[in-house]
Amino acid sequence: MNIGIDKIGFYTPHTFIDMVKLAEARGVDPAKYTIGIGQEQxxxxxVTQDAVTLAANAALRILDKEDLKKIDFVIFGTESGIDxxxxxxxxxxxxxGIQSSARSIEIKQACYGATAGIQLAKGHIALHPESRVLVLGSDISRYGLRSSGEVTQGAGAVAMVISANPRILSLGDQSAYxxxxIMDFWRPTYSDTAYVDGKFSNEQYxxxxxxxxxxxxxxTDMTIADFEAMCFHLPYTKMGMKAMREIFDEGTEEDQKRLTDHYxxxxxxxxxxxxxxTGSLYLSLISLLENDTSLKAGNRIGLFSYGSGAVGEFFTGTLQPEFREALAEAEHKNLFAEREEVSIEKYEEIFSEVxxxxxxxxxxxxxxxxxxxCxxxxxxxxxxxxxxSR
Structure with a gap:
């Protein structure tokens, strides 16, 4: 049975800061943030948003009345749970307003939770082909003001509808995990900020x-040549490239250029x-699909999910004939366009309001x-x- 992602969307709060301005406020060379880490905003x-509302806002943008009637499983991956x-x-x-005859659960394993949710969803759809499963990955990344991890904070959620005969991405049967x-990153129940051993975490990733x-x-007997593109969990955008470069010697210069361009x-x-x-890998997938005009149906995409502590998984998806029509590209462009930049002082005020x-x-x-x-x-x-809206 062909099972995979039929719909995918994301939501992020309406306020953001510029990383150059953050670097200047912290007395750091801006290139360390924009080039070394690879972050721009x-x-x-x-305080009016949490993991629940971010996820609900992401799902609200892609679900229609038929989805609300057919979804019978809601799987929420997060490490920012509120209860x-x-x-x-x-x-x-x-x-x-999803119909009541449904299962609803939360999964926790650092940034891997949404991937675990997808794998559970695949099994459910295999048994119930007419069903649809809503998989959510939603988090607010907090390390603390002026902390070493401050530059890798963020907030947002991704929502996916998993179904039979998906329009966007058919997920492969083979998966390696x-x-x-290990203790590379952890968030004790008594702390609202995370702890991380950055160098060790990068090595383990x-x-x-x-x-x-x-x-x-x-x-599978597949090689690097069998992949049009690869998407990675991105705690910061340079991380995935560091990993992918490790296998470049297995392919040709053409393979390296193709994968780098898509990345x-x-x-x-x-x-x-x-x-x-939890939503990071899938935000990367959305970015690839909505910004890469060279992709076409039948292209195979590799997906690497990593959740500190640690669980990792490599799996694949194949683009479907209707994938472009099923994307919410215009909605996401508007979401970015309507955001408001705030000053570093305002950001610190917002961060401190809990x-x-x-x-x-x-x-x-x-x-x-x-x-x-909200x-x-x-x-x-x-x-x-x-x-x-009610």
């Missing part, structure tokens, strides 16, 4: 890619949003947030969500 999430018991998927299920208990790539080749186009959106953890952790009741000003779905406040230890 960074999304800044207001230790209730899944973020249940909130999204209600905010979108690896788990190893590459090691996991090479391990899963070798596994995949042995399973650059796959990073455009990530450069201007920043790191969105929801209370002691259950204090709070009402937020959601009129200043143009998003359709966090409206807290009442009796419950987050209050509003869908303005």
């Amino acid at each position: 960074m999304a800044v999430s207001p 230790s018991s209730k899944s973020a998927a249940v909130y999204v299920h209600d905010l979108l 690896l788990t190893n208990d 590459i090691a996991f890619f090479l391990n899963t790539w070798e596994q995949f080749k042995s399973q 650059q186009l796959s990073t455009i959106y990530n450069k201007n949003v920043g790191n969105i953890y 929801l209370p952790v002691d259950g204090t009741n709070l009402q937020l000003d959601i009129e200043s947030d143009p998003a359709t779905i 966090v409206a406040g807290i009442e009796e230890h419950k987050r209050l969500y509003v869908n303005k």
Whole structure:
């Protein structure tokens, strides 16, 4: 059975900062951020947005009435969960008005969660071909003001509809994966910012890619020449290229140029949003599909997912005849065009405004947030969500 991505969209908050200005404010050579790290802008999430609302806003832009009737499984990958018991998927299920005969769950494994969700969705569709599964990857990346990881922050979500006979990308049956208990990145339950061993994490990312790539080749007898393009989880946009260069000696100069050219186009959106953890790989895929006019039906795309701690997976997808018609390119261009740049001082103010952790009741000003779905406040230890379109 042909199973894969039928629809895909993303959402990012309406405010952002310029990385050159951040570098100047931190007394750093701007080239370190724009060239060394490969970032140009960074999304800044207001207190009226969290992982739930980002995901719901992303899904709202791609779902129609038929989807709402046929989706019977909502899978939410995140490491920015808002409750230790209730899944973020249940909130999204209600905010979108998905029919009630559905499963709704949350998956956590660092930046790998959405990929795990896709693999679960494939199994569900194989058993229930008429169903549709909504897979979400949503996160707010926080390392702290003036921290070493500040430049790799970001916020956003990707929503995907997985179905039989998909219009965008048919996912391959073969997949290679690896788990190893390491401490390259972690987020303790008592901290709202992450901890990372940057050099070690970079090394492990590459090691996991090479391990899963070798596994995949042995399973399929494919080589680098069989791939039109490769997309990577991008904590920052130079990371994927560091990994891909490790296998360039397996191909020709033509292979190297083809993969490099496609890779650059796959990073455009990530450069201007920043790191969105579980959604990062799929934001890169959207960027590739919407900015690369040379792609055509039948092209095979390699996908590398990495979640610190760590789990990695290499798998593939094949572009379908209707893939261009099924994209939400115009919607995403408008999303970027309507964003507002804020000063570094304003960014620091927004970053420091957080929801209370002691259950204090709070009402937020959601009129200043143009998003359709927002966090409206807290009442009796419950987050209050509003869908303005209702």
